[in-house]
Amino acid sequence: MTLETLSPDPNADEEFDDDVLAALDGDYVFKVWGGDWCIDCQEQLPTFGAALAAADVPDDRIEHYPVTKGPDGKEGTGVEAYGIDLIPTVVVEDADGGEVARFVEEADVPIATFLARQLADVEVTA
Template structure:
């Protein structure tokens, strides 16, 4: 089952979100984005196309993005493992070091709605988290 709502919004203006794109691009090779959503979900349809466009503008490799479709009962792959209750949920992990298939370290999590779009919120939280690590 694919997640069509992750298809990038062609009218999204990356220049208007330059800081967000820069942050995502700066970490594109070290982070993994796991997205749970449903094409039937109005919040997903409203939020995820712009998020997909932000990832595309930041040139995040496809192998760093895992889009997981859930059904209307919010059942789907890894839902229990990650404690997914609301969608869209986006978990950003530091990519695992080895090739053993283990999940990486969770850095930030966007759940359903915030006061700003998911890409902006995640970039802001990632900056704070990664800056705190280097301080």
Template sequence: MSLESMDPADWSGDDDVLGPLGRDGLTYLVWGADWCGDCREQLPGFAAALDAAGVPADRIEQFPVDDDKRGEGVDEYGVEFIPTVVVERDGEEIARFVEAEPDGIAAYLAERIAAAVASANADD
């Protein structure tokens, strides 16, 4: 099942966030609901950023939740608020967005992805 709110809008953000979002090996897990105002406001722009970054659909997993915020993966990932986006690399969480941030989902995650990649490269 998919979220209508994950239908991409036009990308109007900073293009410097697209590089980190489009890195190979990342998987995006998105919890939300089409009845949720925050999701309807934020997810189309995030979906547009993923699209502009060239992230293939098979690396974006959508998890709709019901009115009680129950659904697949909610307990496993500790999802309490929506939208929640978890970014994984090789099955390990490297970044998480929960509900709202001033810079929006794409910019918030891009910053954290870049930091996680830099940290991993420093450990090598």
């Protein structure tokens, strides 16, 4: 199952900063939790999908985790294991499966920019 909202926005007129695209193009796996029913996801994930496409991130490094609303909160694959309370949530893992960056629900910048800043810090300290 995939998240339709993660499909790249074909009308994205936003040009992505070269530094952002370079940061996304590392040896990372992007795990994305969201719901096509979720307004925040509908607003943010298409642009993030466009950024991943612009950075040439291969589809096999982007994992979709659709989330539903249950009686006790969010439900879906990996929700409990990754502590997903709010969506969209994007967890970035390195080649060894270690979490190196996380975006949760909203920020003052787009998801791609937010994660690129965290990934730049990882590369500097690595």
